[in-house]
Amino acid sequence: MFNNLRELIATMPDEKSCRDYLIKERWNGVITCPYCGYERCYVIEGGKRFKCASPACYKKFSVTVGTVFESSNVPLKKWFTACYLVNAHKKGISSYQLGKDIGVSQKTAWFMLHRLREMMKIEQPEKIKHTAEVDETYMARKYRSDYKGLSEEEIDYKLSRSKDNKGAVLGISDRKEGTIRVMAFPSNKLEFVQDAVKENVEKGANLHTDETRLYNSLETYYHREAVKHSARQWVKSSISAGKVHTNNVENFWSVMKRGVYGIYHQISYKHLQRYCNEYSYRYNSRTIKDHERFVEVFKNMERRLDYKTLTGKK
Ligand SMILES: [Zn+2]
Known part of the structure; x- marks a missing residue:
């Protein structure tokens, strides 16, 4: 597999290899209909999409349906690099910097970062006992x-x-x-x-x-x-x-204040919880390596955050 960003890019250089990675991580390699859960599907459009084989469903879908990557025009290889960077940079990464690093606009990078923070949220942790x-x-x-x-x-x-x-x-x-x-x-x-x-x-x-x-x-x-x-x-x-x-x-x-004031400068209350998710996720996984943190965060890919929820706009 990969141990650093260079190896990640070398291992998954194109859309096909990124899609294969998602299929493996999301469905254990068995293509599964996200609408009905049926595990027999036809491969269509040269492997870009699938069609559910259940006669009651027959829906077409891609591996990104129902994930943070859904309906995004940004190629998966750029998403993967962005995910690696935000998980590896201890103080965070600004949308301006990320945009320059992966070759998207600052606005697109800002939206990507908020979706990636959604993956970094801890859900219903056990109560602290001691x-x-x-x-x-x-x-x-x-x-x-x-x-x-x-x-x-x-x-x-x-x-x-x-x-x-x-x-x-x-x-x-x-x-x-x-x-x-x-x-x-x-x-x-x-x-x-x-x-x-x-x-x-x-x-x-x-x-x-x-x-x-x-x-x-x-x-x-x-x-x-x-x-x-x-x-x-x-x-x-x-x-x-x-x-x-x-x-x-x-x-x-x-750590969080140095990051927020140094990297993000000003954050609004509306998005504050997502920044808390980002910093606490990195803190809680501080003992594992950057590439392990990347693999770990992909377990939460089925958390969609749409544009409307994020911005309040229609
Ligand atoms: Zn189905």
Whole structure:
């Protein structure tokens, strides 16, 4: 197979080899009708498309129907390169850069990147059983720039107290697994935070947070321990809960902020969750190699994101 981008391009240089790869990864090599699931199909149009052999269906389809690549005029070989790049670049890649790298317009690259981020979403992960670190921050730089000259923590504190902080982001890290889940909210309202923690953390688990009052009401469900960031306390020891800190989530914020501010500059709240998906996917798969991450992300190819959903336009 391939171990790097050069080998990927050499292994799958044309549309046929890319289609064959999709057939293998999507259907285990057995062409299957995406409309009815029938496993006998005719090959038509020289292998570009197929026709379902079930008399009740007889629909024509290609391997990209029902995937993120559906109805795209961009050749699969360009999609594959784009997918490799977005998964390999630790800080992300801008639509401007991607467009230049693969030879499409910036607008096309922007749309491709959002579809690829859809593949990077974690769906219904298991609840965290042992220790969860929880912390929140604000990604919308527009609001952060109102507080020039203050430290990152001081800005977070100010934003947490303002009424309309668009773009609050909650990070919940599974200490044992070393993974993170990241959720975007319009603001840091108590009910969003509570619901998100309850959906992701098993009742009775350890909950490590900072001293924010947001988490106080969760103390009836969890064994909560807080570090006092305002008093510059980052780690404390607890007999029952071990080392108390939220350093894993904080480290993730620093990678995501460096990426978002350096690569994407300004992101709108509407798309914030997709950026969270992108950064958390790479973080959670940081121990595997770039080419393995490429293979892994293809398992989620059946997630379509159409233009209307993405832009709100018809
Ligand atoms: Zn069919």
